[in-house]
Amino acid sequence: MNEKSRIKIAIVDDHQVVIDGICAMLESSDVIEVVGSAFDGKSAVDVVRILKPEVLLMDINMPDMNGIEATRIICRQHPEVKILMLSMLKEQSMVRKALEYGALGYILKNEGKETLIEAIQCVARGDKYLSEGISPESQITDGKPKISRREKQVLQLIVNEFTAKEIAEELFISVNTVDAHRKNLLMKLDARNTAGLVRMALQQKLI
């Protein structure tokens, strides 16, 4: 295998153990060559500028400048570098931010040697790589707010012409809470008043 065909990588992590561990893991590999390493985000920028690695393994949790922030700077200055995030964290928000800032892949630190090499090769090709069970897609929706079960109870009682006091007695809650539910219902159903609430309740068959 041609020397040049080996993928040059650099590792950024604030723990020497991690760097050593990865180096040991990849030592025997003939497709990947570790050309350098850095302990924080700032020195990572220098490493990229001087050693020009093809792929950068970037830890997220680091003092001073975290991996996501460093990713943003490096990608802006050296867009040719492919960054593979290497983290213990698999939180969707992290993944999303990292990808947003220019990282190409996201791999968890507890992945095995083969997975790691595969991920590096994938990224080096310019493809995305995400560890299993990791998704950058948010599950958050912002459509019509759902009416909770409790709110439906309150709405039912409002339609039944219960007063706030009667509702409070019926549901063993304070009148203030009833009022809070009523306000939330107005907001959620986009109604202006109680009559609007009743209309919407019947229209949307909520009760």
Next chain:
Amino acid sequence: MPTDQDLSIFLQTRSGLKTLITLAGFFPILLFAQPDIDSLIFKSQQTTDDTLRNYLMTVVGERLLYTDPRRSAAINRESLQDSRKIRYQNGIARNLTNLSATFILRGVYDSASLYVDTLMAFAESEDLPWFRIRALNRRAVIQYYQGLFLDGIETNLELLALAEQLKGTEQNKINALNNIGINYEKLLEYDKATEYYLKALDIASTLGNKYNQAAISGNLGVIYKNSGRLQEAEELIRESISLAEEINHQSLLVDELINLTDIYLQQKNFRLARQTNERTLQVAENVEDNNGIIKAIFQTGFISYSQGDFRQAIPSFLESERRAREKDDREELVNIYEHLHLTYEHLDQHDRAYEYLSRQTALKDSIFDQEKTAELDRLEMAYQVAEKDKEILAQELEIIKRTRQRNILIAAAMIIILFGLLVYFFLRKIIRNTREIARQKEMLQDQQIKQLVNEKKIITLDAMLLGQEEERKRIAADLHDSLGSLMATIKGHFSLLAEGNFEPSKENNYQKTDRLINQASNEVRRISHNMMPQALVNHGLIDALEDLARNHAESSNWQLDLQVIGMKTRLPEKYEIMIFRIVQELFANISRHAAASKVLLQVIQKDEILHLTIEDDGRGFIQHQNGNGTGLGLDSVRDRVAYLQGEIDFDSVPGEGTTISINIPVINLISEMETHHE
């Protein structure tokens, strides 16, 4: 003290006396110098000296006393005002003296009395004894005219006593004594009258005042004549006549000649009577003394009548009648008619006698009527004056009444306005005070509320600190129980590896150790994430909540429903953490106890409210039993919500699930953020 002017007044003061003397039986003798009144008025108009002008006008007033009392009164009245203006004492006194004289001469005695009283008061207060004497003189004259003879005597005696204290009052004494004599004569006290006449005559003789001597001698002679002492009377009248001739006082001479004729007639000495009477007529004609002439002609007739020669008497009587009628001398006419009536009686011409009797009676009645009419006129005038005074008084009273009414109205209005103002200020003050009190109350309430809030915060803070302590304990337990035991197991396996003890089992030591290390690193990640999620610090509440929800969904196999509406800005980190902890706690509860398959998380921010709904379809719990049953979890949630001044509602139906609604007022958080940033 008496100047030339005072003397001049003095002389004129005597004229009052002279009138008295005349009334006592003499023919009127008006003695006063006829001054050049026009030149005096001219002089007074030329001068710029107020006092001199006042003085000159006073003199004019004095000079006009007898010829034109009305004008004199007018001038004196005007002069009196000026005198008062310039505070000229002498002028005031003289004007008052003159004014009283004018009214005496006009027979208006009440007005005269008024001025006399004023003069007296003024003279006493200003200590002017000479004017007191004059006032007393005038008072005596008025009393005489009013028939108050005893009062007149008293007044004159007072005058004499006062005159005794002063020098140069001989003339006043003569006047007073003479006046007393006249008053006694009126009272028919001839002895007393004679006594005072003699006293007066004594002083007059010492002084060598021939006019006085002549006048008093005449008075005395008349008394003697009337009391039948004809010899003494003749002597005195003769004395008087010689004095009158000496001083060339014609009118006095006429009077005395008539008196002498009367005496001769009583002595039946008709020759001397006729001689004397002829002389009377002569003198009277010389000085054009009409009354004297009439008297003399009448006397001619009367002499014939006395001689019993009635026919001889008639022509003279008729002549005197003609002249008396011409001069309208009524008193004389009555006398003449009486004698004509008697003469015709004697001649038995009864028709004529009756005619003259009738005429006499008619004239007497007319005189009486005239007097009565004059009296009535006077009374009428006095009445009118009084009425006018009443009217004026009534008008003044009316004015006073109106003024009073107006004043009362004004006062009432002012009181009302004042009262209104007082009420206004009072009310304003009350309102202000009330406002102030209300404001202070409000402030106090605010303070109390703040205090309560602070107290509540402290309580919730305490609870939270306690919660944090509990959390630390749990983390410590976590670390010790899970990570600690894992590490211990890993170490054991690692020792076996180091000893080269490889078990040829399904899972060898190396693989076991590798699995355990993975497990441990996951545990570390979990614990670390629980302590402080990276996402919350770096990317905010929503990302952190999503991560949290997904982690739970993954590990507990939930079907997750995440709704985020209206969250635009980040909240202060402190509050984001707190809200995160609330949700974390609630999710942990669901994971631990609910066995839910569906979980809903709603985060909605509308206006100033952040609304959270967490709903699951798990087992649910009975609230009151789970108040403590859920342990630290729900209590810390309540504490945090309370700290954020929010509201929380748990609704759990066993078998159906649990809905938890939390409303947090965001505006407080934002405003607090701003304060923190300051």
